[in-house]
Amino acid sequence: MAPHTTEGSTATAVEGTTPEHWIMGRKEFERRMxxxxxxxxxxxxxxxxxxxxxxxxxxxxxxxxxxxxxxxxxxxxxxxxxxxxxxxxxxxxxxxxxxxxxxxxxxxxxxxxxxxxxxxxxxxxxxxxxxxxxxxxxxxxxxxxxxxxxxxxxxxxxxxxxxxECPVEEVLVDHKHAKGNDKAQIPVYVRVPKLEKEQKKRTKCPVVVLMTGLDGYRPDNTVRCDEFLQRGWGSVVVEIPGTADCPADSADPQSPDRLWTSLLEWMGSDGRFDMKRVMVWGLSCGGYYAIRIAHTHRDRLVGCVAQGAGCHYFFDKEWLEKVDGHEYPFELTPAMAMKHGFKSVDEYKAKAQKKFSLLETGIIQRPSTRLLLVNGTQDGLMPVEDSMMLFEYGTVKEARFFSGALHMGYPLANGSVYPWMEEVMASVRD
Structure with missing residues (x-):
């Protein structure tokens, strides 16, 4: 039974309510590390x-x-x-x-x-x-x-x-769909496979859009981008709304949709990327945006990975009362409040779920592209319940959860992600 349903009740009556029992266990939930x-x-x-x-x-x-x-x-x-x-x-x-x-x-x-x-x-x-x-x-x-x-x-x-050998290029992408308080440029880091000597011209490469997290940004993903290059894939690394240089209005729940539309249109016009083989990998807070884009831009993507992702319960008031004592190195809620455009932690706790939850806003009830959900069952930042609830909505999802592991399912998680990505990329037919 799903964590947000109870015996004898219909799902619609209680969907999204605070779980009676968190999967990580009450002891770990209450614990201050x-x-x-x-x-x-x-x-x-x-x-x-x-x-x-x-x-x-x-x-x-x-x-x-x-x-x-x-x-x-x-x-x-x-x-x-x-x-x-x-x-x-x-x-x-x-x-x-x-x-x-x-x-x-x-x-x-x-x-x-x-x-x-x-x-x-x-x-x-x-x-x-x-x-x-x-x-x-x-x-x-x-x-x-x-x-x-x-x-x-x-x-x-x-x-x-x-x-x-495959250098980093910084590109300032025009945010053509900017609206309201959005800023005008999207800074991204781009790397593409080396042009071999026998190639007369560069062939378009499959590409991974890497959506960063709350504290890890564009310069923090060297190893992942090297892994992509070894597979013949390019990378476009971009920050998420409310962090670092991201131009999207952090207080506007629709701003990421405009952001990704501008980014994907630029990628299509750039000429280096095979737009039939565009994959998204969202890390931690970026996982929320990977889930969202899997639904809002599904026809433009071959697949999405949402690792350590939240979508609804990580905004839950009970969860937020304890999250500052979990595995994040410092207090999490002040950063998350600012990231979402709230003036105080109290305002964030009171209003964030209604405003940003992908359940409350109906996003996850739409069909999606292929979506892999990865996390640890003991994640104290983005509860594994957020990944599990997605199986009850929209199209079929895939997942790999690691028992006893904390946020993101480290250290074993990446060993499951790359084979899935390879299979999805290889499944595309020209």
Missing amino acids: PHHDGIKALWETRWRLPCSKSVYPFHDGAYEDFAPIFEELIKRNINDACVPSYTEAFLPTAERLASLADKKATASTTTAAKEASALYLRACAVYRIARFPYITAFPEVNDAVKWRAWQAQKETYLKAGQLW
């Missing part, structure tokens, strides 16, 4: 291990760059990531690494280029953690110091990207 007790607890219980392995959110980074920074933050008792002193603690290390990379990049050898690229990416990782947990420029920049780190990260990442 220890990393919320300050920067020392965050480093020691949550972040040190992934940092030592250079995995999210420390991908492209190096432990030796971060350990001294966190030692200093702990020593100075800086526990709030939203104060300038937190961000400023990271900047000297990032700037030093970028400067070292600049010097390496002047040497015209393959080895020097690889070394410079690695140093640039290490610098970008430091800038990334400096700007945690969240930045936006809509309707105005929310944090000037973090925004400086963001600008530096982009500049540094593009330097790295120019050293690669």
